Amino acid sequence: MGTLRDILATRHGIDITEQQEQILFDDLHAIMEINKTMNLTRILSEEDGMVLHLEDSVLGLPYVNDAPVGLYGDLGTGGGFPGIPLCVLTGRETLLVDSVKKKVRALEPVAEELGVGDRLSTYGGRIEDLALERPREFSVLTARALSSLGSLLELASPLLRKGGRLVCYKAQPTKEELEIAFGIMKPLGFELVCDDSHELSDGSTRRIFVFQKAANPRIALPRRVGMAQRNPLTPADFAQKSGQKSKKRR
Numbered sequence: 001m002g003t004l005r006d007i008l009a010t011r012h013g014i015d016i017t018e019q020q021e022q023i024l025f026d027d028l029h030a031i032m033e034i035n036k037t038m039n040l041t042r043i044l045s046e047e048d049g050m051v052l053h054l055e056d057s058v059l060g061l062p063y064v065n066d067a068p069v070g071l072y073g074d075l076g077t078g079g080g081f082p083g084i085p086l087c088v089l090t091g092r093e094t095l096l097v098d099s100v101k102k103k104v105r106a107l108e109p110v111a112e113e114l115g116v117g118d119r120l121s122t123y124g125g126r127i128e129d130l131a132l133e134r135p136r137e138f139s140v141l142t143a144r145a146l147s148s149l150g151s152l153l154e155l156a157s158p159l160l161r162k163g164g165r166l167v168c169y170k171a172q173p174t175k176e177e178l179e180i181a182f183g184i185m186k187p188l189g190f191e192l193v194c195d196d197s198h199e200l201s202d203g204s205t206r207r208i209f210v211f212q213k214a215a216n217p218r219i220a221l222p223r224r225v226g227m228a229q230r231n232p233l234t235p236a237d238f239a240q241k242s243g244q245k246s247k248k249r250r
Helices: 004-012 018-034 046-058 061-065 083-090 101-114 127-133 149-156 175-184
Strands: 071-075 094-098 120-124 138-144 160-170 190-199 205-213
Touching: 004 018, 004 046, 018 046, 018 083, 018 101, 046 083, 061 083, 061 160, 071 083, 071 149, 083 094, 083 101, 083 120, 094 101, 101 120, 127 149, 138 149, 149 160, 149 175, 149 205
Parallel strands: 071 094, 071 138, 094 120, 138 160
Antiparallel strands: 160 205, 190 205
16 A cells, blocks of 8 residues: 555545645544544544545545635534545635534644644534524535435535535445435535545545535525434425425424
8 A cells, every 4th residue: 555645646636745645644643642532433543544534535625626715614524534634635714513512622632733723613513503603604515424415415505605515425325315315406406516436545435426506495494403314305395386385394
């Protein structure tokens, strides 16, 4: 296995500098150190972390760079992946979002140590609450292994400004998951920009879906906290006659 820079360049056509590579490894090492006392990641070795955290995170770089200029948010950031690496590499103002407050608070000193504390902040709370506090403020959002695509579309819609993008990292989405997501994306105000498959250096596959906010959603969002996961929307909810309200209630 080569260096991270070599892997990114040869396998994915992504170029980073030696300095950026060092910062990414500093991030990984800091998270692994915190992980000794707080459960931020199940990945315990540097070798696995280089692939499953760093290489995987940086796959999203071209897609985030293609989004409009403005605020970037990483939903369900956990140990700060892909949020911190993409903050380092894009230079964007970044918000790391996670419902577990102690996790995101633990990431704040890491950002300071890496030299990105001036443009990286955290939000410990539910995505639905963030949408009420900061509606349509984001230009790009990422979500890695967080929830189903349909739920992510619902959660992201009230956060993104028109033209903003949602970048979703998935492993092997089921046919049903894809059918639901593609069936509700337009009613939620989205269009699919791309669906790309990538092979990581350990042989595993990642699919990256990019959706662009093209219009306002047909329903009032956000719904109540947890509804997107417990009672997810389906295409049938938007198959009502014109003027009728969806059966899904707030």
